[in-house]
Amino acid sequence: MYRYDEFDAKFVKERVAQFRDQVERRLAGELTEDEFKPLRLMNGLYLQLHAYMLRIAVPYGTLNSRQMRMLAHIARKYDKGYGHFTTRTNMQFHWIKLVDVPDILEDLASVEMHCIQTSGNCIRNVTADHFAGATDEEIEDPRPLCEIIRQWSSLHPEFVFLARKFKIAVGATPHDRAALLWHDMPVEIVKNEAGEVGYRVYAGGGMGRTPYIALLMKDFVKREDILAYLEAVLRVYNQDSRRDNIHKQRIKILVNAIGQEEMQRRVEREFEEIKASGSLQLPQEELDRIRAYFAPPKFETLDDKMPVGSYDFENWKKTNVHKHRAPGYAIATISLKAIGQTPGDISHVQMDALADLMDQFGIDEIRVSHEQNLVLPHARKRDLPAIFARLQKLDLATPNSGLITDIIACPGLDYCDLANARSIPIAKDIAKRFENLDRQHDIGELKIKISGCINACGHHHAGHIGILGVDKKGVEYYQILLGGSGAEDASVGNIMGPGFSAHDIGPAVERVVDTYVKLRQSGERFLDTYRRVGMEPFKNMAYLEQMYAAH
Amino acid sequence: MPLIKDGAFVQDAFVTVADDAALPDGAAIVSLARFQKDREALLARNAPLGIQLKAPENPELLGEDVQRFSVIVLEFPVFRDGRAFSWARMLRERLKFTGEIRGTGHFLYDQIAYMKRVGFDAWNVAEGFRLEQFHRALTEITNVYQPSADGKKTIRELRATPRP
Numbered sequence: 001m002y003r004y005d006e007f008d009a010k011f012v013k014e015r016v017a018q019f020r021d022q023v024e025r026r027l028a029g030e031l032t033e034d035e036f037k038p039l040r041l042m043n044g045l046y047l048q049l050h051a052y053m054l055r056i057a058v059p060y061g062t063l064n065s066r067q068m069r070m071l072a073h074i075a076r077k078y079d080k081g082y083g084h085f086t087t088r089t090n091m092q093f094h095w096i097k098l099v100d101v102p103d104i105l106e107d108l109a110s111v112e113m114h115c116i117q118t119s120g121n122c123i124r125n126v127t128a129d130h131f132a133g134a135t136d137e138e139i140e141d142p143r144p145l146c147e148i149i150r151q152w153s154s155l156h157p158e159f160v161f162l163a164r165k166f167k168i169a170v171g172a173t174p175h176d177r178a179a180l181l182w183h184d185m186p187v188e189i190v191k192n193e194a195g196e197v198g199y200r201v202y203a204g205g206g207m208g209r210t211p212y213i214a215l216l217m218k219d220f221v222k223r224e225d226i227l228a229y230l231e232a233v234l235r236v237y238n239q240d241s242r243r244d245n246i247h248k249q250r251i252k253i254l255v256n257a258i259g260q261e262e263m264q265r266r267v268e269r270e271f272e273e274i275k276a277s278g279s280l281q282l283p284q285e286e287l288d289r290i291r292a293y294f295a296p297p298k299f300e301t302l303d304d305k306m307p308v309g310s311y312d313f314e315n316w317k318k319t320n321v322h323k324h325r326a327p328g329y330a331i332a333t334i335s336l337k338a339i340g341q342t343p344g345d346i347s348h349v350q351m352d353a354l355a356d357l358m359d360q361f362g363i364d365e366i367r368v369s370h371e372q373n374l375v376l377p378h379a380r381k382r383d384l385p386a387i388f389a390r391l392q393k394l395d396l397a398t399p400n401s402g403l404i405t406d407i408i409a410c411p412g413l414d415y416c417d418l419a420n421a422r423s424i425p426i427a428k429d430i431a432k433r434f435e436n437l438d439r440q441h442d443i444g445e446l447k448i449k450i451s452g453c454i455n456a457c458g459h460h461h462a463g464h465i466g467i468l469g470v471d472k473k474g475v476e477y478y479q480i481l482l483g484g485s486g487a488e489d490a491s492v493g494n495i496m497g498p499g500f501s502a503h504d505i506g507p508a509v510e511r512v513v514d515t516y517v518k519l520r521q522s523g524e525r526f527l528d529t530y531r532r533v534g535m536e537p538f539k540n541m542a543y544l545e546q547m548y549a550a551h
Numbered sequence: 552m553p554l555i556k557d558g559a560f561v562q563d564a565f566v567t568v569a570d571d572a573a574l575p576d577g578a579a580i581v582s583l584a585r586f587q588k589d590r591e592a593l594l595a596r597n598a599p600l601g602i603q604l605k606a607p608e609n610p611e612l613l614g615e616d617v618q619r620f621s622v623i624v625l626e627f628p629v630f631r632d633g634r635a636f637s638w639a640r641m642l643r644e645r646l647k648f649t650g651e652i653r654g655t656g657h658f659l660y661d662q663i664a665y666m667k668r669v670g671f672d673a674w675n676v677a678e679g680f681r682l683e684q685f686h687r688a689l690t691e692i693t694n695v696y697q698p699s700a701d702g703k704k705t706i707r708e709l710r711a712t713p714r715p
Contacts, residue, residue, distance in 0.1 A: 011693075017691070238633060238634060239641075243606070
C-alpha cells in the first residue's frame with residue numbers, strides 16, 4: 001500500500017499544527033462557531049447530538065495493521081471503546097472532546113492517517129472496489145489512481161469551498177462493488193479498441209433529496225490527461241453551480257439542469273485549456289512511482305485446494321469467501337453485521353485482535369467496504385479454517401455477506417443531529433426477523449439499506465429494499481423504497497407509499513420479502529422479480545395488515 | 552477598510568464608487584452594472600479604473616475590456632461561496648490578467664493562502680487584522696500538491712528534483 005514520503009508526512013504534520021491553532025482560537029473565542037464550522041468540517045469534525053464526531057479518512061478503504069491498532073487505541077483512549085465504519089469507508093468516533101482532537105490527529109499522523117476533507121463542501125475521501133488488487137475481474141488496480149486523486153485533491157486551493165460536497169469513486173471491474181454511478185464523479189478504468197488503458201468519466205450521480213444516477217461525460221480519457229479532465233469537471237461545477245438553495249447545489253442538479261451535452265461541452269472547453277497548459281499532465285514516472293506502492297504481495301506457490309471444515313465454516317465459505325486472482329488464495333469478508341449488533345460498529349478489542357490476525361497470517365492490509373464490512377484481500381486458502389476460528393471467537397464470523405441481514409444503516413437519530421428517525425434499532429429488528437440462516441440462503445441476494453433522513457448516508461435509494469426514516473409531527477415513520485441498486489445495474493428505488501411506524505416497519509419488510517418468495521421465478525433475485533412484476537403486488541401485501549386494522 | 556498588497560499594508564489609491572454616486576477625479580472602482588452602463592465615458596477617463604465583480608459575475612463578461620482595468624475586485628458575499636477561487640484563476644490563466652486581483656467581503660484568515668494560490672495579490676482585511684497574521688496564514692502549509700496560478704513548485708515536481 002501507499003507509504004508517505006517526507007513531503008506527505010510534512011504536509012499532514014503541518015495540517016495538524018494548523019488545526020491545533022484553529023481549535024485554540026475557537027476555545028479562546030477568537031473564532032465564532034459559524035466561522036470555525038467549515039474549518040473543523042474540513043478536518044472531519046462534526047458537532048452532533050451528544051458530542052463531537054470525528055471522521056477519519058480511510059483512503060480507498062485500505063488499512064494496515066499498525067493503522068488498525070491506532071484506531072483501536074483512539075477508541076479506547078478518546079472514545080467509548082468502539083468506532084463505526086461508514087458507507088464512505090471511513091471510520092467515525094461519536095464521543096469525542098474538542099480539546100482532544102489535535103492530539104488524536106497527531107496520533108493518526110504517526111501512522112500516516114488524517115481526517116482531511118472527510119467532511120465539508122470539498123472533494124471527499126476517494127473510494128474504490130474493496131476487492132481491488134485481489135480480484136481477477138479488474139483491468140488494473142484502481143487504487144494508484146485513487147492515491148493520485150487523493151494527493152491532487154488535498155487542500156486544492158480552487159476547490160475547498162465548493163457549493164456542496166463532492167465524491168469520487170474509481171472502479172475497474174464489470175461487476176461494480178463501489179456504487180460507482182451514485183457518485184458526483186465516477187471514474188471507470190476501461191480499455192479502448194486499441195487495447196490502451198484509460199478512463200471513462202461520469203458526472204452528476206448522487207443520493208440525498210433528489211437521487212440521480214451519473215451521466216457519461218467522456219468515454220475515454222487518456223491516462224496522462226485524467227487529472228486535467230477531473231479538474232475541468234470541478235471547475236465547471238464550481239463556477240456554474242447554484243448557490244442559493246442548499247438542496248440544489250450538488251453537481252447532479254447542475255448536470256440535469258443544463259443537460260448532459262451542455263455539461264460535456266463546458267467541461268471539454270476547460271479540459272482542452274488545462275491540457276494545453278500541460279501543468280496537470282501525469283508523467284509516466286509518477287504513475288509508475290505510485291503504482292509500485294500497490295504492487296501485489298509476492299504470492300507463494302500454493303495448492304489451490306479449498307479446505308473443508310465444520311458446518312459453520314462451510315456456511316461462512318458460501319457467502320464470505322470469494323475468488324482470488326492467485327491460486328491458493330482467497331478474499332474473505334469479515335461481517336460487521338452480527339445479528340443484534342449495530343451495522344459497521346467495531347470494538348477496540350476486535351480491532352486489536354484483527355491487527356494481530358493480519359500479522360500472524362501475513363496479511364499486510366485489510367479493506368473497508370462501502371457496505372460497512374471488512375475484507376481480508378489476500379488470505380491463504382489453507383489458513384481459512386484457522387482465520388475463521390479466530391473470527392468466531394471475536395463475534396466477527398457472521399456468515400451473511402450479501403444476504404438480507406447484511407444491512408447498511410447510517411448512525412441515525414441515536415447519534416446524528418441531521419436525522420429524523422433512528423436507523424440502528426430498525427436494522428437490528430429486521431436482522432433478528434431473518435436470523436435463520438436457511439431462510440437467508442433461500443431468500444438469496446437482497447440488499448437492505450436504511451437511512452435516518454433524506455441525506456441518504458445509508459444509501460436507501462440504492463437498496464433492493466430501501467428504508468427512509470421520516471418525521472411526522474414528532475413521530476418516527478419509515479418509508480419503503482423498492483428496486484434500487486448500487487451495482488453495475490444501478491437504479492433509483494421507488495417509494496412504495498405512506499410510511500410505517502417503527503413498530504410496523506419490520507413486519508412490512510417481512511411481508512414484502514415473503515411476496516418475493518411466492519412470486520419469484522427460477523434464479524431470480526429479489527431485484528429481478530421486482531423489475532419483472534413492479535410495485536403493485538409488494539405494495540398490496542405490505543399494507544395488508546393496516547387495511548385489516550382499518551376495517 | 553485596510554488593504555494588504557505585496558505583503559504590506561498600503562494606502563488604497565482607488566475609491567470605490569457607488570452606482571448612483573458621481574465619479575471622483577482619480578482612480579475609481581465601479582460595479583459591473585455601472586461599467587456596462589457608462590463604458591465609453593469610464594474608459595475615456597484619464598485615471599486608473601477598477602471593477603468590482605459580485606460572486607456570480609464571470610470575468611469573461613468583461614470580454615476584451617478585461618485588460619483595461621488596473622484592479623479587479625472579487626467579492627465574497629460569505630466565506631462559503633468559493634466561486635471567486637475559480638474566477639481569480641481564470642483571470643490569471645485564461646484571460647492573462649496581470650493587474651491587481653483584490654479580495655473583499657467575508658473571507659476568513661484560513662482562506663488567505665488559498666486565495667494567494669489562485670491569483671489574488673491584494674486583500675481588504677478587517678480593522679485590527681495584523682500583518683503578522685497575514686504572513687503566518689501563508690506559511691502554515693509549506694508545500695502543495697497541485698499546480699495553480701501562483702506557479703509554485705508542486706510536491707510532484709519537488710520529488711523529481713534531485714536532492715543533496
